[in-house]
Amino acid sequence: MNIQSLLERAGLLLEQGRHKDAETHIREALRLEPGNGTALSLMARFHFDSKQFDEGIAAIQNAISVDSQNSFYFYLLAFGYYQKDQLTQAVTNLEKAISLNPYVAEYFGMLAFVLLREKNFEAALARADEGLALDPTHVTCLNARATALNKLRRTDDAFETMNSALAEDPENELTHTTIGWNLLERGRNRDAERHFMEALRIDPNHASAKSGLKEALKSRILPYKWLLQYSFWISNKGRNFQVALPIILYISFRVLIGLSRGSGSTAVLGWILGGIYILMVVVSWTIGSIANFVLLFNRTGKYALTHTERWSAITVVSALVAGIAILLVATLGTADSASPYTPYLFGAGLVCVSLALPLGNIEYPLSFANKGWRDRYALLLVALGLVSLACFALAPALSLFLLVAYGIAFLVYNWSGIAGR
Amino acid sequence: MQNETIKNLLEALAFSPQNVPLRLHVATLMLEEKMYAEASEQFQAVLEHSYGNEKAQLGLATCYFHTGKFSAATIIYEQLQDRLTTADTVRYIKCLIKENAMHHALELYQQLLLLQPGFSDPEIDGLLRVSGQGAGMVAEEEEEDDRYFLQKPKERFADVGGMQRVKEEISIKIIQPLNNPDLFKAFGKKTGGGILLYGPPGCGKTFIARATAGEINARFISVGLHDILDMWIGNSEKNLHEIFQLARRSAPCVLFFDEVDAMGASRSDLKQSAMRHVINQFLEEMDGINNSNDGVLILAATNAPWSVDPAFRRPGRFDRVIFVEPPDQKARQEIIVSLLNGKPAGDIDHGKLAADTEKYSGADLKAVVDIAVEEKLRESMSKGSIQPLQTKDLLKAVKQHRPTTLEWFASARNYALYANESGLYDDILKYLNIKK
Numbered sequence: 001m002n003i004q005s006l007l008e009r010a011g012l013l014l015e016q017g018r019h020k021d022a023e024t025h026i027r028e029a030l031r032l033e034p035g036n037g038t039a040l041s042l043m044a045r046f047h048f049d050s051k052q053f054d055e056g057i058a059a060i061q062n063a064i065s066v067d068s069q070n071s072f073y074f075y076l077l078a079f080g081y082y083q084k085d086q087l088t089q090a091v092t093n094l095e096k097a098i099s100l101n102p103y104v105a106e107y108f109g110m111l112a113f114v115l116l117r118e119k120n121f122e123a124a125l126a127r128a129d130e131g132l133a134l135d136p137t138h139v140t141c142l143n144a145r146a147t148a149l150n151k152l153r154r155t156d157d158a159f160e161t162m163n164s165a166l167a168e169d170p171e172n173e174l175t176h177t178t179i180g181w182n183l184l185e186r187g188r189n190r191d192a193e194r195h196f197m198e199a200l201r202i203d204p205n206h207a208s209a210k211s212g213l214k215e216a217l218k219s220r221i222l223p224y225k226w227l228l229q230y231s232f233w234i235s236n237k238g239r240n241f242q243v244a245l246p247i248i249l250y251i252s253f254r255v256l257i258g259l260s261r262g263s264g265s266t267a268v269l270g271w272i273l274g275g276i277y278i279l280m281v282v283v284s285w286t287i288g289s290i291a292n293f294v295l296l297f298n299r300t301g302k303y304a305l306t307h308t309e310r311w312s313a314i315t316v317v318s319a320l321v322a323g324i325a326i327l328l329v330a331t332l333g334t335a336d337s338a339s340p341y342t343p344y345l346f347g348a349g350l351v352c353v354s355l356a357l358p359l360g361n362i363e364y365p366l367s368f369a370n371k372g373w374r375d376r377y378a379l380l381l382v383a384l385g386l387v388s389l390a391c392f393a394l395a396p397a398l399s400l401f402l403l404v405a406y407g408i409a410f411l412v413y414n415w416s417g418i419a420g421r
Numbered sequence: 422m423q424n425e426t427i428k429n430l431l432e433a434l435a436f437s438p439q440n441v442p443l444r445l446h447v448a449t450l451m452l453e454e455k456m457y458a459e460a461s462e463q464f465q466a467v468l469e470h471s472y473g474n475e476k477a478q479l480g481l482a483t484c485y486f487h488t489g490k491f492s493a494a495t496i497i498y499e500q501l502q503d504r505l506t507t508a509d510t511v512r513y514i515k516c517l518i519k520e521n522a523m524h525h526a527l528e529l530y531q532q533l534l535l536l537q538p539g540f541s542d543p544e545i546d547g548l549l550r551v552s553g554q555g556a557g558m559v560a561e562e563e564e565e566d567d568r569y570f571l572q573k574p575k576e577r578f579a580d581v582g583g584m585q586r587v588k589e590e591i592s593i594k595i596i597q598p599l600n601n602p603d604l605f606k607a608f609g610k611k612t613g614g615g616i617l618l619y620g621p622p623g624c625g626k627t628f629i630a631r632a633t634a635g636e637i638n639a640r641f642i643s644v645g646l647h648d649i650l651d652m653w654i655g656n657s658e659k660n661l662h663e664i665f666q667l668a669r670r671s672a673p674c675v676l677f678f679d680e681v682d683a684m685g686a687s688r689s690d691l692k693q694s695a696m697r698h699v700i701n702q703f704l705e706e707m708d709g710i711n712n713s714n715d716g717v718l719i720l721a722a723t724n725a726p727w728s729v730d731p732a733f734r735r736p737g738r739f740d741r742v743i744f745v746e747p748p749d750q751k752a753r754q755e756i757i758v759s760l761l762n763g764k765p766a767g768d769i770d771h772g773k774l775a776a777d778t779e780k781y782s783g784a785d786l787k788a789v790v791d792i793a794v795e796e797k798l799r800e801s802m803s804k805g806s807i808q809p810l811q812t813k814d815l816l817k818a819v820k821q822h823r824p825t826t827l828e829w830f831a832s833a834r835n836y837a838l839y840a841n842e843s844g845l846y847d848d849i850l851k852y853l854n855i856k857k
Contacts, residue, residue, distance in 0.1 A: 009650050016683060016728070021646065197839070204727075204835035303838050303855060 003032050003039070010042050019049045037066040037073070044076050048083065056080050071100035075107055082114055090114045105131040109140030116147055119236065124148040137168045143178040150182040151236055158182060173203040180212045185232045189219035197300075210304060217301045218291035227287055253277075282353075289316035289360045311364035316356045323352030347403050348392045354410055355385045381409050423454050441471050448480055457484045475501060479509055486512045491519040507533065511542055518545070535571055535640060535671070571642060571671055574635040581625065581632050582759075583752025590743050591616060591633055595718050599637055599673065615707065615719035615738060617681070619726035620745035621826035621833075623784025626722035627679060629745070633720065634675035642668055646680040661699065665706040665717070672716030681721035682728035700730055707738050724829065726845070727836050734845075744848035747782050747826050750775045756783055757815075760790045765797075767809040774815055781824045792818035 006029040013022035023046050029039040040063035047056030057080040064073045074097035081090040094111040101107070108131030115124035125148040131141035142165035149158035162182065165175045176199035183192035193216040199209035219225040234241070256277065260270030292313035295301030305313070327349035333342050358378040363371070368379060388402035430447045434440065448463035461484035467477040478497050485494035498505065498513035505513060510533050517526035530545060578588050594616055598605045618626045627643070634641035644664055651660065668676040678684070684703060705711070707719060721739060723729055733739050748756060754775035761769060778786060793814045801808045834853055837846035850856075 009647075012650055017725075018646075018683075200835070200839035201842070202840075204839040205832055210835075303834075 003029050003036065006032070007036075007038050007042065010039075010046075014042065014045055014049065017049075019046055022046055035066050037063045037070065040066065041070075041073055041076060044080070048076075048080060053080050053084050057084075069100060071097040071104065071107070074100065075104075075110065078110065078114070082110070082117075085117075087114055087118050091118075103134055105135035105138040105141055107131070108134070109138060109144050112141065112144035112148065116144060116151070119151075121148050121151045125152065139165055139169055139172055139175060142168065143174055146182060147178055150185060155186060171202055173199040173206050173209060176202070177206060177209040177212060180209065180216065184212065184216055184219065184228070187219075187225065187229060189216045189225065192216040192219075214292075214295070214301065214304050214309075217295055217298060217304070218288075221287075221291050221294055223283060224287050224291040227284060285357050286316055286320060286360060289313045289356070290320075293317045308364045312360050312362075315359040319352050319355045319359055323349050323355070325349075326352055344392045344396055344399065347399065348389055351385050351389055351403070351406060355382060357410075358382050358385075358413065377413060381406075381413055384409055423450060427451060427454070427456075438466075439470060441467055441474070444470075445474075445476055445480075448477070452480060452483060455487070457487045460484050461488070475504065479505075482509070483512065486516060491516040495520055495522075507537065507540070511545070514545055532571060535573060571640045571667070571674075572631075572634075574631040574641050576628065576632040576635040578632050578636050580635075581629055582755040583748045584625065584629060584745065587618070587629055587743055587745055590741060591629070594741050595633060596637055599716075599718075615721060616741045616743060617726070617729065617733070617739035618720065618722045618743050618745050619724070621747060621782055621829035622724050623782035623825060624745050624747050625783050626745050627677070628783075630675065630677040630720045630722065633718070634677075637673060637675075637718075639673040639675050639718070640671045641675045641677065642671070643677045643679060646683050649678070649680065649683045661702050661706060665712070665714075668717045669712055669714065673718070674716065675718045675720060678719070678721040680723060681733070682723040682725045684730070684733075700732070704732060704738065727840065742845060744852070746848070746852050747780050747824075748786075750779075753778055753781065753786060756786050757790070760787060761810065764790075764794065765807050765809040767811045769810065769815070770812045773812060774819070777816060777819055778824075780826050780830070781819075782826050785822060785824045785826070789815065789818045789822050792821055 006025050010022045010025035010029065013019075013025065022042070026039055026042045026046055029036060030043065033039065040059050044056040044060035044063065047053070047059060057077060060073055060077045060080065064070070064077065067073065074093045078090045078093035078097065081087070081093065091111065091114055094107055094114065097104075097107050098111070108127050112124040112128040112131065115121075115127060124144060128141045128145035128148060131138055132145065135141070142161055146158050146161040146165060149155075149161060162175070162179045165172070166179070169175065176195045180192045180195035180199065183189070183195065193213065196209050196213035196216055199206055200213065203209070215228060219228055256270055256274050258270075259266050260274060261267070289312045292305055292309050293316070295305060296310065296313060326345055330342055330345035330349055333345065358381045362375055362378045362382070366379065368376060371379075384402070384406050388399055388406050391399035391402050427447060427450050430443065430450070434444055434447060437443070444463055444467050448460045448467065451457075451460035451463060461481060464477045464481040464484065467474055468481070471477070478501060482494045482497040485491070485497070494512070495516045498509065498516065501509075502513075510529060514526045514529050514533070517523075517529070526545075534540060578592075581588070618629070620626060630643075631641055642664065648660070648664075664676070668674045684699060707714070719739075721733075722745075726742065729739075734742060754771045757769075757771050757774050757778075778789070781789070793810055796818070797808050797810055797814060830849075830853065833846070833849050834855075837849040837853070837855070841847070841850070
């Protein structure tokens, strides 16, 4: 078979999503002509489709070394960097592609998406508009523009753009997904749900639409909705703010401690604020799993959850319910008469509640092999917690020691940011 | 006596040189008298007057054949390939053999044998029907290269383990109408149309298609992914038409399209009108607008039913869409037994193996046995004696080989959940035990 028909076949197979069949054709073409630019670019696309971004980038760099005037190669290279979140390189290569061929709307649309991820919303909007000047119906550019407008809080313009994108191509999963996320960010979770469902109908394997659908469904629970709005707000603030946030939190924490050491009403205020803070922390750990637990009772939600999400939900909620129940029993017990078991019950209740954190952060089905140290630490923590729980019942004397050990391990887990995903 | 006649006729021809039938008659007589040089002159004269006269062409080819001009004869036979008589075909095959085009010769001979199973020609048989290894090798190459080759599968439904539901569907849709045409006519049930089989890879879609052909003693033409791709790239619709024509000529015939989704390509491509022509041609052929599809049974298989153009599923086309699921426990047990057949094996607990291999496809089970066999080979070599396979070796291999169907189900599940408007994927939901 000659190289041209090999490449044509490979291109077709890639478009049909048959990566493995395409690979053999591309390799055969490269064997015939190792320096064929088209073959190398197809190889890069094959690697990108198989989520092997480093290999893909290497292949397209080879193609560029063969033909440094092909704008599409630079576009592909930028795509690889974008997927790897190396945004500066992505921008550089897209600008190179645009300088080689300034008439391709797709290049501008892609550049706009990179800038969106850099939180450079104004620039993204400008680029998307440039792309739309070339092709007013270009769906990527319309989506980038709509997202940029939404982030800039120009909601009306955003919705107008989204509607024109839909009018252009009502069967485009990307458009429906973008609209879904934009609506979700505006707090219109019911509408978002509809668009995510539509996107999934068109492409049931669309990952972003699926996670969007889950978020939309969970947003039916108010505290979750607030938390989601908060995380949108944080993520829109740009990197500087995200770096500054822990410092702000630390300062307010010091202030709180200062307040609680004061006398009279300031101390009470400090304790109340501190209590609210701790409540918020606990809620933010567990609300995701609690929301997932509620999803288990929703017909659509039930099947959208992954295995890990489902089991996290079940274990976290069980731990919370058990812990709170034990704590209630302990409180009622002290109200009646001080039983010798009361401190143990309190300890057990606290351990149960705190177990929710590592339980929500590990992968299911449980396995110690092939895991990073974070997961292993979390697993050990859960094991330690369960052992100390057993000790409360069987060997109360040992339990104090274990409780302390668990407490230290838990604090290390929490404060070292292991829990932060 | 004949010579006398010829002489007289030649004289008559001298008076009316334009008389084509007369000249043909003379030439034919000359052929019978083995006067090849003279006959060839007459045939050429006929062709001068009536260009493209088939009789004359074939006569000329016969002359060429007997005078040793094999390449000239081959050219003529090639042009008239579809209209050759048995005797012509035999000569064509012999020319090809002389020209050393063994592949082509073998193909033609096999086709001829299909049409006339009792036929035999000692000269050709001596060259092409070599017993032993040589012939086997040729036949193997044959399978790879000649893609539209007509086969006559020997597999029957009884050879297919499990798949009861699929067999029943095929039976009611394809086999019964063929066996009881009057009954179906009485109920006004139209025969025809096709069946689309879908399911994870390696679960026997191709095998059941072959067995369908075997069951009704029909010929079998398999069109694979690469043939379909060629249609996209080259001057394709013609190829498609030729395949259908071959099937019609060979009726009863099962025409099987593997990976038929490649015909539809991806959604975005469909908008490009240039790409639609293959699909349109396919639909036209299936509908049998210009040619009747009587006796042609069309089966198709795909791993990606969601990529199959919805137009394929309209009534009269692939109006039955059947899910071919991975083998159930009983079928798995049968497969394991047959895979281990003839291999050194100890006391194997087939039931346990079958129970532990849920969602494994036939191909997966084969891989499992291969892994275990390799391990045992290594062990036997180091120990210097044959170590029989044990249940635990196979169970270990099961752990090493994850079923390849999982990936397929991960994707199929999403389609069944989110894109199941017409209930097309209800079978998948049922198999995965999902209640919507």
